[in-house]
Amino acid sequence: xxxxxxxxxxxxxxPLPVLVGSLFVGVYSIDPLTVLSMLAKRIFDPSxxxxxxxxxxxxxxxxxxxxxxxxxxxxxxxSVSGASLQGIFRNPLVDTYILGxxxxxxxxxxxxxxxxxxxxxxxQSLSFAMGFAAFxxxxxxxxxKGETPVISLVLAGVIVTALFSALxxxxxxxxxxxxxxxxxYWMMGSLAVTGWGPLGQTAPLIMVxxxxxxxxxxxxxxxSMGDEEAKALGVNVGRDRFxxxxxxxxxxxxFVSVAGIIGWIGLVVPHTVRMLLGTPDNRVVVPVSxxxxxxxxxxxxxxxxxxxxxxxxxxxxxxxxxxxxxxxLLKLRGGSAWK
Amino acid sequence: MExxxxxxxxxxxxxxxSVRADSLSVNGGEVLTLLGxxxxxxxxxxxxxxxxxxxxxxxxxxxxxxxxxxxxSELSRAIGYxxxxxxxxxxxxxxxxxxxxxxxxxxxxxxxxxxxYRKAEEALSTVGISEMRDRTxxxxxxxxxxxxxIARAIAQxxxxxxxxxxxxxxxxxxxxTTLETVRRLSRERxxxxxxxxxxxxxxxxxxxxxxxxxxxxxxxxxxxxxVIDEETIEEVYGLPVEMIEHSGRKFILPRT
Numbered sequence: 001x002x003x004x005x006x007x008x009x010x011x012x013x014x015p016l017p018v019l020v021g022s023l024f025v026g027v028y029s030i031d032p033l034t035v036l037s038m039l040a041k042r043i044f045d046p047s048x049x050x051x052x053x054x055x056x057x058x059x060x061x062x063x064x065x066x067x068x069x070x071x072x073x074x075x076x077x078x079s080v081s082g083a084s085l086q087g088i089f090r091n092p093l094v095d096t097y098i099l100g101x102x103x104x105x106x107x108x109x110x111x112x113x114x115x116x117x118x119x120x121x122x123x124q125s126l127s128f129a130m131g132f133a134a135f136x137x138x139x140x141x142x143x144x145k146g147e148t149p150v151i152s153l154v155l156a157g158v159i160v161t162a163l164f165s166a167l168x169x170x171x172x173x174x175x176x177x178x179x180x181x182x183x184x185y186w187m188m189g190s191l192a193v194t195g196w197g198p199l200g201q202t203a204p205l206i207m208v209x210x211x212x213x214x215x216x217x218x219x220x221x222x223x224s225m226g227d228e229e230a231k232a233l234g235v236n237v238g239r240d241r242f243x244x245x246x247x248x249x250x251x252x253x254x255f256v257s258v259a260g261i262i263g264w265i266g267l268v269v270p271h272t273v274r275m276l277l278g279t280p281d282n283r284v285v286v287p288v289s290x291x292x293x294x295x296x297x298x299x300x301x302x303x304x305x306x307x308x309x310x311x312x313x314x315x316x317x318x319x320x321x322x323x324x325x326x327x328x329l330l331k332l333r334g335g336s337a338w339k
Numbered sequence: 340m341e342x343x344x345x346x347x348x349x350x351x352x353x354x355x356x357s358v359r360a361d362s363l364s365v366n367g368g369e370v371l372t373l374l375g376x377x378x379x380x381x382x383x384x385x386x387x388x389x390x391x392x393x394x395x396x397x398x399x400x401x402x403x404x405x406x407x408x409x410x411x412s413e414l415s416r417a418i419g420y421x422x423x424x425x426x427x428x429x430x431x432x433x434x435x436x437x438x439x440x441x442x443x444x445x446x447x448x449x450x451x452x453x454x455x456y457r458k459a460e461e462a463l464s465t466v467g468i469s470e471m472r473d474r475t476x477x478x479x480x481x482x483x484x485x486x487x488x489i490a491r492a493i494a495q496x497x498x499x500x501x502x503x504x505x506x507x508x509x510x511x512x513x514x515x516t517t518l519e520t521v522r523r524l525s526r527e528r529x530x531x532x533x534x535x536x537x538x539x540x541x542x543x544x545x546x547x548x549x550x551x552x553x554x555x556x557x558x559x560x561x562x563x564x565x566v567i568d569e570e571t572i573e574e575v576y577g578l579p580v581e582m583i584e585h586s587g588r589k590f591i592l593p594r595t
Contacts, residue, residue, distance in 0.1 A: 090428040215448035221435065222442045224428050232389055232422065233495070234415025234443025243447075280429035283450065 004277065008284060011276075015072060015294045022068045025302040027309075028059055035060055066196045070258070071297040071314075073199070073206045074191070075265060077255040079293025081248035082266025083273070083285055084213045087220040088241050089150050095266030096252040099153075099245070100160035104134025105256035107168045110183045114175040117182075124201055124257040131253025134160050139245065149227070189262035189315020191301050198258040209251035210290065216244060217286040224280070262297070262315040264322025269293045271326070340367045341403065342499050342531040343388060348397035350387055358383040358555040360397075365499070365548075368529040370522060372542045374567075375552035376576055381535035382423060384552075385501050388533060389420050402498060415443035419492030419530075421485070423503035427477040433487050434472040437462055440494030462494035465528075466520060482513030489520060500524070502534035506541060514538075518545045539572055539580075539591040551575050567591065 020039070024032040034052055038060055041050065050057065082095035089098075096102060108130030112123030138160045142152040175183060213220075219240055223230050231237050255262075270289045274280050277288065297314070300321065304314040343365040351357035358380035365371045373381040386392040388399060390406050399406040401417055409417070419440070440462065441455040451459075463469045468486050471479065476487060485505055492500055502521065506514040522545050525532045536542050542549050543563050550560040551567075553575045559566045572580050572591055579594040 087429075218450045219442065219447060221429075221431070222439045225439065226428065228391055229420075229422055230442075231391060231411065232415065232418075232420035233439055233491075234412040236411050240447060280431055281435055 008277065008288060011273075011288050012291050015291055015298070018295045018298050019068055019072065022071075022298050022302050023060055023064050025306050026059065026064055027305065030056055030059065062195060066199045067191050067193070067301070068298055069203070070191050070193070070199050071301045072294040073203045074255045074259055074262065075269075075293035075295065075297030076210055076290040077206045077251035077293075078262065078265040078297070079269035079289040080210055080213055080286060081252050083270035083282065083289045084216075084220055084244050084248055085266075086270055087224040087282055088244050089154065090224055090226060091150075091154070092271065094154070096248055097161070097263070097266075099157045099249070100134040100138050100164060101131045101249050101252050102256055102261050103161040103164035103168070104137075105131035105253045106187060106261055107134075107164045107171070109186055109257060109260070110168055110171045110175075113182045113186060114171055114179050117179065121201070123186075124198075127257035128253050130164070131249060131256060134164055135245065135249040135253075139242070185313065186260040188313035189260040189318070190311070190313045191259050191297075191304070192311055193258055202254040202258050205254035206251045209247040209254075212247040213244060214286060214290075216240070216247075217282040220244065220282045220286070221280075224282075260313075260315060262318055264318050264326070265293055265296055268322045268326055269296055341365070342367055342369075342401065343533065344400040344403075345388070346398055348384075348387060348394050348399065350383055350392060350394040356555060358387075360384060360557055363550060363557065363560065365531050365533055367498075367531055368525060370525050370532040370534070370545060370547045372546035372549045373533065373535040373552055374537075374539060374542045374549055374575075375535075376537075378554075379552040379575075380555040381552055382503050383555075385503050385533065385535060388499075389418050389501055390414055391420075412443040415495060417498050419495040419497035419500045421488045421492050421500070421502040421505060423507060427484075430475045430477045432472070433468075433474050433476050433479070434459060434463070436476045436487055437472075437491045437494050440491040443495060458496070459490075459494050462490040465493055465524070466490040480513075482509045482516065485509060485513070485517050486520065489517070489524075493524065497530060499531045499533070502532065504535050504537065506536065506538070514541070521545070539567055543567055543589055543591070564589070 023035050023039070024030070034056065038052065038056065042061070085094050085096065085098070086092055105127040108127035109123050112126040116122035116126070138153065138156045141156040141160070142149070144152070172180060172183060219235065222233055222235055223237065223241060223244070225233070227237050269292050270285060273285050273288045273292055277284055279285070297318070300317045301314045304312045304317050341364050343363070345360050345363040348360040349357060373384060375381055383392060387394050390409070401409065401414070406414065437459040438451055438455060441451055441458060444455070445451065460469070460472070463472055466486050466489055468483070468490060471483060471487065476484065479487070489502075500521070505517050505521065509517060518541060521532055521534065524530055546563050548561060549563050549566045550557045551571055552558065558575060559571050567589070569580055569582050572578075580591050581594050583590050583592060
């Protein structure tokens with residue numbers, strides 16, 4: 001047990017060194033020691049002149065730092081929503097995509113990019129609104145006589161996803177070619193947004209959603225026993241599941257609105273955490289997934305901005321890493337983590 | 340004291356199949372068995388008593404208060420439920436599963452406290468399975484799982500325990516172990532029990548009262564010795580049987 005406690009503590013602290021290390025990475029090469037002394041000066045002596053060029057300050061604190069923090073909160077949003085949805089649906093192959101949230105958010109963002117390019121915040125708010133619209137459609141369709149059976153919810157999610165994807169195809173078809181590139185690039189998923197603005201728009205929403213799920217993490221254990229059992233044990237299943245779904249949708253659509261569709265984290269991270277810790281107990285799976293999700297997306301983004309002379313979309317990297325890893329886990333463990 | 344009082348209850352599945360119980364009550368510390376063939380309405384009746392199904396008419400009172408006036412969490416502090424077919428989803432430890440019995444005492448954002456853990460450990464030892472606490476719930480046998488679910492229901496600190504065919508899928512020994520445990524809990528803690536059973540001999544051995552069900556209706560109810568005889572069992576199961584007595588105990592055997 002103490003060994004496991006040590007492992008959990010180590011995993012929870014891991015984002016910190018990864019965050020600092022990510023500050024070293026970028027096209028413009030800055031010596032890591034210089035970056036560290038810049039950090040130290042920022043923290044302990046923010047006033048006074050700097051011995052390094054002004055452009056260093058801009059690169060490290062206004063370009064790299066907000067981007068890395070965006071990766072951090074995005075990793076939390078995707079992995080924690082994945083972990084909680086897998087719990088309440090009792091299905092290891094579920095994440096926010098199954099509810100149609102990302103398809104909805106995707107349609108909204110594409111509308112914004114294609115038709116309201118000049119209006120600030122239009123992409124974010126449309127993506128956010130459509131993400132919620134997709135979620136509510138799924139939920140309303142699935143709900144009958146005050147109950148929302150899991151199977152109806154999953155089926156409704158599939159249908160809503162198909163519908164929003166078809167609408168997205170129509171938008172792409174009617175979009176002028178120079179704007180189409182923007183839509184396509186956004187859809188591949190990228191954190192190449194600049195400055196603190198996008199972070200300020202998403203981080204608070206993600207933190208609110210995360211706080212709700214963090215507080216409900218034990219209750220998610222009970223919900224994972226199935227509707228009828230949870231109800232018999234004294235849980236208001238409809239209400240509690242709705243709150244978890246809402247918090248997950250909030251986190252994910254907030255992130256999708258700035259970064260596009262970045263896949264696989266919500267599936268791969270919680271799985272890995274359950275296998276590493278040898279327990280499905282969400283009291284540890286939720287916080288450790290948040291931590292590992294943040295690490296995963298920060299490292300993937302480091303790769304995205306350093307492996308080639310041009311920048312790769314990070315969504316491509318998470319898929320390239322995530323999908324084979326997932327296959328490997330399935331093959332290696334024969335799905336034993338679920339038995 | 341009356342723990343359960345059912346009056347004029349009717350439940351119907353889209354008008355095709357209906358279950359009726361005009362009048363049925365369970366007293367404190369009493370074991371009532373619902374006995375009858377598959378599809379006779381035992382599970383439906385149990386679920387109505389636990390408000391998992393809503394009857395189309397009639398009323399159920401738990402401890403003298405109408406079931407509809409209970410918030411879900413309060414009802415679950417009064418009624419422990421051991422479901423019939425349980426599909427394990429995640430490989431939780433046995434202790435974690437039993438701990439879930441405490442959820443009705445906690446608010447939505449609350450985590451179980453040390454006191455809740457103590458209650459869960461107590462429930463394990465009450466059922467006599469303390470040594471199983473760290474085992475994985477999905478890796479234990481059906482009989483062990485049944486006992487874990489009973490422990491979880493005990494952790495709810497209920498006045499009434501509902502068990503839906505607690506002996507289904509269990510081997511000979513585990514059937515007896517489970518039923519002995521249920522009766523002991525009822526005797527020691529004064530918990531009322533309503534359970535459904537398939538086997539008339541189990542019903543004879545472990546019930547204070549029996550309700551014989553067929554086609555969604557209660558045909559006979561009363562003390563085991565009064566309710567179970569060759570005629571009533573043949574009527575309910577449609578199988579010729581004979582009743583024999585041995586060492587002062589009655590047994591039902593199929594007539595072959």
